[in-house]
Amino acid sequence: MTVVMREPAAGGRFGEFGGRYVPESLVPACLALEQAFRDAWADPAFRQELDGHRRTYAGRPTALTAARNLSAELGITLLLKREDLAHTGSHKINNVLGQALLARRMGKTRLIAETGAGQHGVATATAAALFGLRATVYMGARDIERQALNVFRMNLLGAEVIPVTSGSRTLKDATNEAMRAWVSAVEDTHFCLGSVAGPHPYPWMVREFQRVIGDEARGQVAAELSTGVPDVVVACVGGGSNAAGTFAGFADTGARLIGVEAAGGAAVSAGEPGVLHGSRSLVLQDRHGQVAEAHSIAAGLDYPGVGPEHAQLSGLGRARYVTVTDDEVLAAVRRLAEREGIICALESAHAVAWVLRAAGTAELPAGSTVLLTLSGRGDKDMSQLMEGLR
Amino acid sequence: MSTALSTALRADGRPLLVPYVTGGITADWTGFLRAYQEAGADAIEVGLPFSDPMLDGPTIQEASDRALARGATVESILADIAATPLRVPVIVMTYANIVLRIGVPALAAAGVRGLIVPDLPLEESAGLEAAAAAAGVDLVLLAAPSTPDDRLREIGARSRGFVYAISVMGTTGERAALAGSAAVLAARVKRATDLPVLIGFGVSTPAQAAEAGRAGDGVVIASALMRRVLDGATAGALGADVAALRTALDLGVSPGTPHAEVSGHRG
Numbered sequence: 001m002t003v004v005m006r007e008p009a010a011g012g013r014f015g016e017f018g019g020r021y022v023p024e025s026l027v028p029a030c031l032a033l034e035q036a037f038r039d040a041w042a043d044p045a046f047r048q049e050l051d052g053h054r055r056t057y058a059g060r061p062t063a064l065t066a067a068r069n070l071s072a073e074l075g076i077t078l079l080l081k082r083e084d085l086a087h088t089g090s091h092k093i094n095n096v097l098g099q100a101l102l103a104r105r106m107g108k109t110r111l112i113a114e115t116g117a118g119q120h121g122v123a124t125a126t127a128a129a130l131f132g133l134r135a136t137v138y139m140g141a142r143d144i145e146r147q148a149l150n151v152f153r154m155n156l157l158g159a160e161v162i163p164v165t166s167g168s169r170t171l172k173d174a175t176n177e178a179m180r181a182w183v184s185a186v187e188d189t190h191f192c193l194g195s196v197a198g199p200h201p202y203p204w205m206v207r208e209f210q211r212v213i214g215d216e217a218r219g220q221v222a223a224e225l226s227t228g229v230p231d232v233v234v235a236c237v238g239g240g241s242n243a244a245g246t247f248a249g250f251a252d253t254g255a256r257l258i259g260v261e262a263a264g265g266a267a268v269s270a271g272e273p274g275v276l277h278g279s280r281s282l283v284l285q286d287r288h289g290q291v292a293e294a295h296s297i298a299a300g301l302d303y304p305g306v307g308p309e310h311a312q313l314s315g316l317g318r319a320r321y322v323t324v325t326d327d328e329v330l331a332a333v334r335r336l337a338e339r340e341g342i343i344c345a346l347e348s349a350h351a352v353a354w355v356l357r358a359a360g361t362a363e364l365p366a367g368s369t370v371l372l373t374l375s376g377r378g379d380k381d382m383s384q385l386m387e388g389l390r
Numbered sequence: 391m392s393t394a395l396s397t398a399l400r401a402d403g404r405p406l407l408v409p410y411v412t413g414g415i416t417a418d419w420t421g422f423l424r425a426y427q428e429a430g431a432d433a434i435e436v437g438l439p440f441s442d443p444m445l446d447g448p449t450i451q452e453a454s455d456r457a458l459a460r461g462a463t464v465e466s467i468l469a470d471i472a473a474t475p476l477r478v479p480v481i482v483m484t485y486a487n488i489v490l491r492i493g494v495p496a497l498a499a500a501g502v503r504g505l506i507v508p509d510l511p512l513e514e515s516a517g518l519e520a521a522a523a524a525a526g527v528d529l530v531l532l533a534a535p536s537t538p539d540d541r542l543r544e545i546g547a548r549s550r551g552f553v554y555a556i557s558v559m560g561t562t563g564e565r566a567a568l569a570g571s572a573a574v575l576a577a578r579v580k581r582a583t584d585l586p587v588l589i590g591f592g593v594s595t596p597a598q599a600a601e602a603g604r605a606g607d608g609v610v611i612a613s614a615l616m617r618r619v620l621d622g623a624t625a626g627a628l629g630a631d632v633a634a635l636r637t638a639l640d641l642g643v644s645p646g647t648p649h650a651e652v653s654g655h656r657g
Contacts, residue, residue, distance in 0.1 A: 011513050020511065021509045021510060023556075024512075024532045024541075025559055026536075029536070167441065172442065180445070180446075180561045183445070183560055184561070187559075274490075275487040276487060277444070288465070288488075289440070289492070290458060
């Protein structure tokens with residue numbers, strides 16, 4: 001069996017995927033970032049400082065909650081890794097704390113970031129405030145309408161939010177604009193990319209900063225289950241950072257890994273190999289190579305690409321990628337809220353929706369043990385939920 | 391290495407002028423190709439529009455969106471190029487996702503002589519370099535102000551046709567003045583290679599073109615022309631713009647040389 005979820009091959013290759021497809025202007029910055037990350041990640045003092053912020057600021061380790069009511073109804077054992085309880089309300093803080101510390105170590109004074117639902121933007125604004133860095137967040141104009149609350153949060157934290165009006169006016173276009181801005185400001189600015197996408201070293205680095213989810217869960221699950229390891233590990237996938245962090249903790253076990261994509265943004269399930277935002281991966285595109293617009297009720301999953309490591313895991317068969325519809329997602333939000341008293345983010349509800357659908361079928365037979373990463377809380381989605389669940 | 395494109399580009403010793411047009415921007419867009427040629431272009435850069443042009447500023451973004459919105463495809467643009475007889479070489483500029491999908495042979499079959507892929511740095515370009523060489527298309531590599539000298543030497547060694555010097559740390563787009571980094575980079579690239587060095591990004595006016603022409607071996611002019619096209623300027627009007635750039639470039643190296651003599655020389 002191919003060893004997966006380790007350091008990528010030279011140049012940031014995950015099998016045939018990954019790489020560093022950036023303008024020459026950005027290559028030196030990517031090389032410098034890779035070197036800085038290697039040095040920092042091997043430096044016990046850096047790890048210790050990051051760990052301290054995770055514990056005393058971000059609220060880690062996050063809880064593992066046995067969803068007892070749903071488990072009883074579904075005939076399975078469902079364990080929830082509660083990233084919704086992390087500071088700022090999602091797993092995004094894990095990555096951002098790491099990158100902000102790294103930026104400071106590199107002498108950068110400003111962070112720029114792209115955001116879809118706004119969770120990564122809020123996390124970036126938060127870390128910038130904490131470490132005394134300036135922050136500029138690029139956000140699609142359409143997402144700004146959908147996620148007004150998070151825009152206000154970013155502003156309150158002192159970040160500048162720049163609306164992106166090009167293309168589909170969502171995460172894809174915000175990412176383009178952030179990369180353009182980075183070219184002009186690379187001297188003093190770190191591009192705090194929010195997912196396991198982008199040019200090398202981002203897919204690897206972000207997965208390493210997020211693997212705290214999987215590493216914590218591995219230990220917590222072992223204490224809950226007599227088998228030590230769950231049968232199935234499931235997480236939602238847009239770019240795929242919470243899934244990558246979760247899977248990293250279980251890649252060397254026999255657990256089945258399931259990534260749940262939005263039906264309208266399913267790059268692994270419906271995409272073709274292509275180059276987008278600095279790496280070769282699976283991309284939703286037309287036959288001419290023009291990138292398609294994704295459509296999902298969850299702004300954080302409204303993305304036509306996916307991290308290159310997910311493309312590799314899918315190709316190797318180590319992880320399987322499935323899709324759920326917006327309607328299934330809304331029903332899942334309601335059911336988790338009513339049965340467990342947890343209102344999760346629309347993104348996270350994709351993973352819940354798959355479990356609700358699969359439980360009792362051959363995909364997830366009765367008696368199965370499941371670890372599900374609940375990547376974020378639903379507060380940001382209230383106005384959409386009021387509309388969708390009316 | 392002497393190749394077809396660099397031979398064509400070295401026909402005379404004057405600064406090279408490479409104007410740009412986004413393929414498919416209008417129904418009769420090949421009129422711009424003819425107008426550019428007649429106005430004294432040494433080669434013409436044609437952009438194959440991409441949905442996500444990472445290194446382009448607002449003008450080329452808008453031009454790309456408009457071309458795609460009116461139904462232009464890579465195939466239709468290449469067919470248009472193939473159907474337009476030109477004396478000067480056509481160089482295609484497009485992003486990795488497009489070129490890796492269509493392949494270099496399709497470009498060569500349309501008569502394209504050069505290729506520029508702004509999101510394909512040295513580390514990712516080996517495969518395309520081989521494919522381009524096999525198809526007889528020159529893969530032009532780019533250098534940036536941030537490129538260190540050892541990379542410049544490798545870019546110079548592996549580039550074909552010319553080296554594209556990105557004048558400024560930023561995206562394509564008009565600027566009020568030519569960046570100081572342009573002349574610095576052009577001089578560094580010229581020390582690293584014998585290939586012609588063309589300066590692009592933000593070369594907006596005839597005066598800036600003349601300045602860039604003194605620093606390097608020529609210029610690529612894109613956004614300043616495409617802004618005019620987006621505003622509805624005709625091929626004839628764009629031809630006049632390119633002629634003005636031609637004049638400024640030629641005067642830039644030979645102050646006082648009458649325009650008529652230059653025009654006569656162009657034949």
